[in-house]
Amino acid sequence: MNAVTASATGFLARYEGLTGRLPGDPAPRRAARDILLSAGLPHLREEGWRYTNLAPLGDARFHEALTEASGFTGDDDLPSLGGLSELPRLVFVQGRFSSAQSVLPELASVRSFAANAEFGALANPGRDRLVALNTMLAEDGAIIEVAEGVDAGSLVLISAGRDIHGTPVAFHPRHSIRLAAGARLTLVEMAVGHGQYLHNPVTEIVLGEGAALSHVRLQNEGLAAYHLATVYADIAARATYDSFTLCAGARVARTELLVRLHGTGGHAAINAAQLLRGAQHSDFTTVVRHEAPGCASRQTVKHVLAGRARGVFQGKIEVDRLAQKTDGYQMNQALLLSPDAEIDCKPQLEIFADDVKCSHGATVGELDSEQMFYLVSRGIPQAEARALLVQAFLGEALDMVADEPARAMLDDVISSWWVHEG
Secondary structure (H helix, E strand, O other), rough: HHHHOOHHHHHHHHHHHOOOOOOOOHHHHHHHHHHHHHHHOOOEEEEEEEEOHHHHHHHOOEOOOOOOOOOOHHHOOOOOOOOHOOOOOOEEEEEEEEEEHEEEEOOOOEEEOOOOOOOOOOOOOOHHHHHHHHHHHHHOOOOEEEEOEEEEEEEEEEEEEEEEOOOOOEEEEEEEEEEEOOOEEEEEEEEHHHHHHHHOEEEEEEEEOOOOHHHHHHHEOOOOOEEEEEEEEEEOOOOOEEEEEOOOOEEEEEEEEEEEOOOOOOOEEEEEEEEOOOOOOOEEEEEEEOOOOOOOOEEEEEEEOOOOOEEEEEEEEOOOOOOOEEEEEEEEEEEEEOOOOOEEEEEEEOOOOOOEEEEEEEEEEEEHHHHHHHHHOOOHHHHHHHHHHHHHHHHHHOOOOOOOOHEEEEEHHHHHHHHHHH
């Protein structure tokens, strides 16, 4: 076996050991296995992965959780929900649904992937090999559906992970979110944990005509963890997908959002902030494809990098020949708090229509010395002054989160980050 496929050897062996125990049709799993057997996991020689090295995954010897919620003692392992505590919630531990810790919603239908294993039509294991890994080994996940015209309010989705008695584990949740025409939902997704593990979720989102999904994502995994998430969003006419992601945890993280606007008047907002320190590495990658006329997309991604942290943003806007009157905007901004921090930015526009408005921009800088002097000269301690300036830098991005309890939760994470960073 060559070096490229060697990184997938442990996962392939685990699949063979689980044959017959995984839910659903085995055919997609076998096809995914063949993809990984041929090509292995993504590597640095591939353009889309030139900034993010997954080679350590091959050395970690992850075991599948397959699962009881081993090592978890109860709610102490779950995040503090604050203003979100009264909302319905779905809790997944080591990738498996925990009914004892969940509170089901009244206005949305919820089923488990373990009992209704369907892989959906959006995910592309041939193109996205982390999706192939998920397809090969997925055990469970949430299937959330909102009926036509129903406003289902807010729902919290929590994924909690940790090693099991010091043994690294891997879990691959498979989530599906479907909103029928005119339906509405606010989904607050939180990924947390302790120790060394791999969390490799795949989420498929399908929005019917005029539907609206507000999707707030917090990635605050343990600093020894790997978080590799892929989100597909399919947006029909006049539908709105409004997402915000805060990446603050994990040793190595990558979030890839693949968005398709295929109905006239669709709208997608894909905003994010990355807050990294130490030797953390986080890659935020987006592909927004405009296939219909009169659609708009907005992307604002901000990074705050301390220590030897490395942030990555790869953003691509594709405009089909039929997608006249497209309005696409992309901005990436980075604030470096250390001379050893690094940002890699690769914006891309691929336009085949001639009546469009598309733009992108990027800035990289340090804290403004004059602003720092102004604050310190008025008696504000230097650490507090730095925190104020960084919070002001992130404020524009956080202002895009309309849901107040979700916004408060993100503010709390940022405030606690300063305690550790300082």
